[in-house]
Amino acid sequence: MPVTVFLILFPLIWAFVIFAIRDNKVRGIAAYIGSGTIIAAVGVLFVQWLRNGRVPIKLFYNTETADHFILAGEIVLMLVVTYLCFKYHKYWISVLSIVPTLMLAYFELMGPELHTIPHIYIDHLSMLMCLIVGIIGGMIIVYAVGYMEGYAHHHPEFEDRRNYFLGLLFFFLSAMFGFVMSESLLWIDLFWETTSVCSFLLIGYTRTDEAVHNSFRALWMNLAGGVALAVGIIYFGYQSHTVAFHDLIDLSTQMHMAYCVLPIALIAFAALTKAAQYPFSTWLIGAMVAPTPSSALLHSATMVKAGIYVLLRLAPAMAGTLTGTMITFIGGFTFFVASIIAIGQSDGKRVLAFSTISNLGLMVACAGVGAPETVWAGVLLMIFHAVSKSLLFQDVGATENAIGTRDIEDMHGLLYRLPRLATFMFIGIAGMFLAPFGMLISKWSALRAAVDESNILLVLFIVFGSATTSFYWTKWMGKLISRSHETGDRLKDITRRNEVVSLTVHAVLMILLCILVPFISKVYVDPLLIEMFGKYEDVLPMGVLYTMIVVIAFVFLVPIFSYFIGRKMRANVKLTYMSGINTGDNTMFVDSFGEPKRLWLSNYYFRSFIHPHQLRIFSQILTTAVLLVMMSMIIGGAL
C-alpha cells in the first residue's frame, strides 16, 4: 500500500522543498499544499483501512535495501548529534548517541539471523495515531505559517529562519508517521531518535543561551531513553530472533517468555523519558522556549504521545507485572505532582506544559495498569488531550501575539477584549476537565479500573490529582470571563486568517469529540480493545451514557437558555462593592491619598504554600529512587 510509504516519504521530501524556498509567500503556499496533501493522504489511508474491514495492514516483509537506508539514517543522525555536541561543547551527550547507534549497527550487521516480519503494521492504535498526527500536524503547520510571520515581526532579535522551522515540522511529521506505522523495532528506533533530534533542533531555534541549554537537556534525556530502547531491542533480538513489536507483546502475554520482561521494562523506561514523566519532566518545561507551533505539535499533541503510544502497546504485557507497577506509580505520581505545580504557574504556556506532563502521567498510569478499562481511558484521554492541547497552545500563541504577553493574569477579561480567541480557549479548557466533557469520562473509567485493580495509590493519585487539576483550569477560565480591569476597550484581534482556520478546526473537533464520545467509544475504541486484548469490557454502561447525554444537554442548553432570559431581564445595574469608595465605575477606587487607583485582581498561586521548586526537586529524587530500585529489581529478576 503505497500511501504508507507516501506518508513517510512525502513530508521528508517536502521538508527539503520548504527549506529550499526563500520567498515567504511561496513557502507559505507550499506549506499549505504540503499539509493539505498530508491530511488527504491520511484520509485515504483511513478509508483504505476501513474498506479493508479494519484488519491490520501488514506490509514490507522483505526490506533489504530499506534496512540499509535505515541504518544509514541512524548513522547520519549520530553524526549530526555528535557534531552539534562538539560545537556546543557538550561532548558527553554525544556518547548517548554514538553508543546505541554503534550497538544497533553491530546488531544489524553481525547480529543473529532474524525472522521475516512485516515492517509496517497498521492496526487501530496506529491508525488512531496517524489520524492525530496527520490532522493535528497538518493544521498546526497551517497555523505555523501565520504564526511565524507574527513571530518574526515581534522578535526581530532572533534570526528569521522560517524555512528551517517549517522544514523541520515536515521532517518531524515524516518521522512521526514512520514511528507509529513501523512494526520493526529497528525502524522504530530510528524514527524515535529522529523525533528526539527534531525536538532538539526546534527547541534551539532561537539560539539564545537559554534555548541552547534547554535543547541539550531535552536531547540528553531523550537520548538516554534511546539508549534504553536500543538495549531493549538488541536484547530482545538476541533472545527471540525477531524484532517485531507485536511479537514482543505476544511472546510476553501468550507464551509468557521470561526474557521479554527486560526488554519490556527497558522500552517502557524509554517511553517514560519521551512522555516527560518524572524525573525526566524538566525537558518538556524547557522546551517551551521554542516557538508555539512546535510546542503544540511536538511537545504536547504528538511527539510526547509517542511515549504513550508505546506504553499503550505494551499495556497488555505490563498488566500485573513489576514494570506495570513501576509505570503506574510514576504516571500517577506525575499526574498528581505536576498538577500541583501547575497551580503555581501564571505563564500560560508553562501551565499548559505542566498540565501536559500531568495528563500524560494519567495516560501512562492507565497504560501501566494494563486493564482493558484503563487502556480505554488512556486512548480517550490521548484523543482529547491531543486536540484540546493543540488548540490551547495555538490559542495562547495567538493571544500572545495580540496582547503581547502570555501571562494568564493579563488575560483578565479576555472574553470582552478578544472574544474569539477567548471563546476558543474556553472550549479547550472546558474539554480538559469540566464534567461531563471528554476528559472527565475518561477519568471516571480510570478511577473505576484502578479500584478494580485494587491499586490504592493510583486511586488516591487520581482523586487528589483531579481536584488540583480542576483548580488550575477553573481559575484560568475564571480569568477569561471576569469583567475587564479596563473599561470596555476591545483590542484589535490581529490573529491571521490561517491561524483562525486551524483554531476553528480544532475547536469544532473538540466540540464534536465531546458530543460523540459514546459513539467513538463504541465504534473505535471497543474494537481497539478487542484487537489488543482479544476481549473488551463494556466500559461505559448504558445508564452512565444516558446520564451523560442529559448532562451535556443541560450544560449546553441551560446557560444558553438563561442567557436569553437574562438579556430580557429588567435589571438595574449597580456598581460593584468596593467598601463604598468606588469612583463611578468598576475599575477604580479612591485610595489612601484621595487619588483614583486601579483595582487589580489576581488569581491564587500558592507559591508560598506549595513551594514548586522544592516540590520538583523532591519528586525528582523520589521518582529517581523508585525507578532505580524497581529497575534493578526487574533486571535482577530477569537475569
Add this chain to the structure above:
Amino acid sequence: MNHTIFYAIGAVLYIVGAPFLGCLMDGAERKLSARMQGRIGPPLLQPWYDFVKLLNKQVVTVDRAQFFILTSYLVLMVMSGAMFFSGNDLLMTFFVLSTTGTFLYFAAIVPSSPYSSMAASRELIQEVCYEPAVLLLSVGFYLATGTFNARAVFSQNTSLVVFLPGFLASYLFAMIIKLRISPFDVSTSHHAHQELVQGVTTEMGARNLALFKLAEWYEMVFLYGVVAVFILNSSLVSVLAAILVDLVIFFCFVLIDNTNARVKWENMLGLSWAVTGLCSGVNLLILMMIR
C-alpha cells in the same frame, strides 16, 4: 420496572420538596444557633421570609452575566441532586456536583469585584478540599457494593457504614466545608462579618441571591441525603435510622458551627486532605485487602 418508577418519584420528590425541607432545616439551624447563643432567635420560617423578600425587591445586578451563570448553577445543582435521588451513578453525580461548584465560581468571579473574586478563589480552594473526599466516597461505595449506583444500598443486608466508617468520617468533614460551617466557612459565611464581606454572594442582590439560597437548600438536602446512603439497607427500619442519624449530625454540625473560629484556608486544605487521606485511605486499604 416498578423500581424505575420508584426512583423517578424520588427525583421528583427531591425537586419539589427539597426547597421546603432545605428551608426548614436552614430555619431550624438558625433557631438552634440562636438558642445556643442564649437568645430567642428568628422564627423557624425566617429563611422563607428572606427568600420572599429577595424575590420582591428591585432586580439589581452588577453584571448581567451573573444571572445566567447562577441559573445554570441552580439547575445543575438540582440536577445532581435529582441524579442522586433517582439512584444514578454516584461518581457521575459527584462529577456533576463539582461542575456545579465551578459555575458558582464563575458567578462570583464574573463581576470582577474585589471581595467576590477573592471569595471565588477561596470557594475553589474549598472545592479542592472536599472533592477528594467526595470522589473517594463513591470509590468506597463501589468497593462495598460492586456498583456506583446509589440504589444498590437497598439490596444490602448491612448498612454500609459498617464497611465504610472512614469514608463517612471524611465525607462528614467534607460536608462541613461544603455547608460553609465554621471553622470552614472561608468563602462565605452564614453569619455576617466576614472578612470578605458576604463572600461569593457579595455581588448578588435581590433575585440573584434568592437563586443562590435556593440552590443552597437543594444542596443541603442532597448532602444530608448522601449520609443516608451509609445507613440505608434493605430493611425498612434503616429509613428511620437514617433520619435519626441525619438529625444527630445536623445537631452536631450546629454545635461545631458555634464552637469554632474560622480557620485560614491553608489549615483547611491541610486538615481536610489529611483527614481524607487518613480516614478514607486507611478504610480503602482495608476494603481492598479484604476483598
Add this chain to the structure above:
Amino acid sequence: MGKRSVIPFGPQHPVLPEPIHLDLVVEDEKIVEAIPNIGFIHRGLEGLAPDRDFQKYLYVVERTCGICSFGHGLGYVESIEGIMNVEVPERARYLRVVWAEMARMTSHLMWLGFTADAFGFESLFYEAWRIREKVLDLMEMTTGGRLIYSVLKVGGVLKDITPDMQKKILDDLNEIEKETREMTKTFLDDYSVQTRLKGVGVLTKQQAHDVGACGPMARASGIACDMRMRGYEAYSDLGFEPVVAQDGDSYARCEVRINEIFASIELVRRAFEHMPKEGDLSATVKGNPNGEYFARIEQPRGEAIFYSEGHGKPNLDRFRLRTPTFANLQALCETLKGAEYADVPILILTIDPCISCTER
C-alpha cells in the same frame, strides 16, 4: 502587576465597626503593602474648645468616644483641675476609679466580642457581649447612661454610689467574673482560636518601643507602661500592678486584655473597700482656668494625653487630645507587613482601634 491584587479595604466593611481604609496589595493572600487612610470620621472637636466654656466643653470631650467616654471626661477634668489647682474630694476620687474600671471592663469585653467576630466565632462574640450588658446595667444604674455617662464635673462627680448599689455591684461582679472566666477559657485554650491568634502579628519589644506603642499593645510586647502606675486619682492607694505579657502576638494582646478585666474587677472591689464611707462629692470651683496642663490617663486602649490651655476666660484657648489608637496605628502598620489577608481583621482589631477618638 503580576500575581498581585490591589484592593480597597474599608471604610465600609462589616468586620470594621468604624470606618478606616486600607489600600491593600496582596499576593495570594499575603499582604505586600498596606497603606492606611483615616479621616472618614473626623469631626474636629478640638476646634470647638475656643467656642464653648470650659464646663460645657466637658460634654463635647466626653463624646470623643462612646466606648470610654468616662475616661475622656476624666482626662479633661483632670487637666482643668490641674490648671486651677482644685483638690478633688477623696470619695469622688474613688468613685472616679470605680467608673473608670467598669468602663474598662465594658471596653475589653466589647473588644473580645469584636475579636471573636473577626475570626468568625459568632457565638463567642455574642457571649462576650452578653456579659458586657451586665456591666452596662451596673453603669446605667449608677450613672444613668449606658455609654455616655455625664457624671463628671470639674472638681468632682455628680452622682454618688449608694450602699445598696455598691452591694449590687459587688454581687454582680462575682457573677461576671465567673462567667468571664468560663468564656475566656475559649480565647486562651481553644485550638481553633489559637491557630488564629498565636504568632499572628508579632510586635517585638523593640518594635513596640520604636513605634511608640502604648496600652495593652505595648504591655503585650513586654513593656510595662501603664499610666495608672502614676497613681492619679485613687490608684496610688489601690496597689495597682500592670498586666504584662511577653510574646507580642495577637494572643498575648488578648491575654493582657483578659487579665485586665479581672484586674479591673479586683480594683473595683478594693476601691469599695478603701473608699471613705461619707464625704463630699465635689469641691467648689471658682474662676476660670488660667495656665496650661497636661493630664495623662490610662484608657482601655492605652495612654491618652489631654492638654488644656486657658487664659482666664471662661473658654479655653486650646485643647488637644493625643489618643492611644493614634499612637498604635503605627504598630498596626508594622504588624500588617507580611501578614495574611485573613489576619487583617484580627490585626486591625488587636490594636483595639478606636478610630472615632483617633480622629476626634
Add this chain to the structure above:
Amino acid sequence: MSRVMKFAPVILKNLFSKPVTRRYPAVPIQYPEGDRGHIEIQIDRCISCGMCVRSCPTGTLSVDRMKGTWTINRFDCVQCGYCVLKCPVKCLSIVPGYQEPEREKASQTYQKSPEVLRAEAEKRAKQAALAKEMAAKKAAALKAKKEAEAAAAAGAAAQAVQSADKN
C-alpha cells in the same frame, strides 16, 4: 483533644437555659432610678432666664421670654443634663424614657399657663414702674450731684487763679 471545641459547655448551657433576651417591645423597659432619658420641664416654674439655653452644648433649647415659651428639639438633645444643672430654679429635670423615633424631626414647645403669664406680666409691669421710678430718682440725684460738682469746680478755679496771681 481537650483543646477542641472548648466553647461547647457554655453553648450547651445556654441551649438548656432560658434565653437572656429581654422581650422588648412585648415587655416594657425597666429603667433604673436616675436614668437619663429625656428632659422634662415644670414650665410654670421657669423664669425664662435663659441659663439653660446658654449652657446647652448642642444649642437645642430656646426660650421666648415674652411669649413664655420654652422649646426643645428632642432630636438635637444629647441628654447631657447640663441644662438641669444650670437652671437656677431647678425646674428642669432629666427623667427615664426616650424620645420615640419619628419620620420628621420636630421640636416641642412648652407654653406657660395664662395665670403664670399674667402674673409675670404684672410683675414685669411692676418692675418696669419701679425701674422708672428709680431711674427718675437716679436722674434727679445725678443732676444734683453734677450741679454741686460744677459749683465746686468753679470755686476751685477761682482759688487757683488767685494763687497764680500770688506767684
Add this chain to the structure above:
Amino acid sequence: MGKVKKSPWLLHYDGSSCNGCDIEVLATLTPVYDAERFGVVNTGDPLQADILMITGGINQQNAPVVKQLYDQMPRPKVVVAVGTCACSGGVFRECYNMLGGADSTVPIDIYVPGCAARPESIMDGIMKAVELFQKRSDEHDQYEKEHKGEAGPVDPNINTARDKVKMQEMKGAADA
C-alpha cells in the same frame, strides 16, 4: 405582593459618630436585645440591604461614601438615622469639618434620637422602618407591574470613561 417586612436586612454605616451609637446598633443584635427575632440581619453588603442605618454625622470625607452606599442598595430601601449626631449633628454640629446630620447627604426616613440611642429605641426605629419598607415594597410591585417587559434602566455611571476630574466633581457635589 409578598410580605417583605419580616425580613429587614441592615446595612450599618458609621459616619462621624463617637462610636456610642454604633455600639448600640451592634448591641441591638446581641443576645440581650436580639433583633434577629424580627428577622433583622446585619449584612455588610449594600446590594443585599433593605435598611441603611447611619450613625453619626456626615463630614467632608464620608459624604461620598454614604451616598455611594445608598445608591448601591436596591429599591425599596429605607434609611434610618441613629443617634442625635445622625439626626442633626449633635454636639459636633458646629465642628468645622461637619456637614451636619445624615440628612445633609441622603434622604432620611426615620430619625432615632438619643445619645447614645438605646437599643430599644433602635428597635423601635427598625419597626417603623419596616412598616415603611413594606409600604414601599408594595408601591414597587405596583410600579413593576406597570412597567412589565421594559428593559431596565442602566446606571449612567457604569462604564463611562472616568478620570480624576470626575472624582473631583463627586467630591465637589458632596461639598455643595
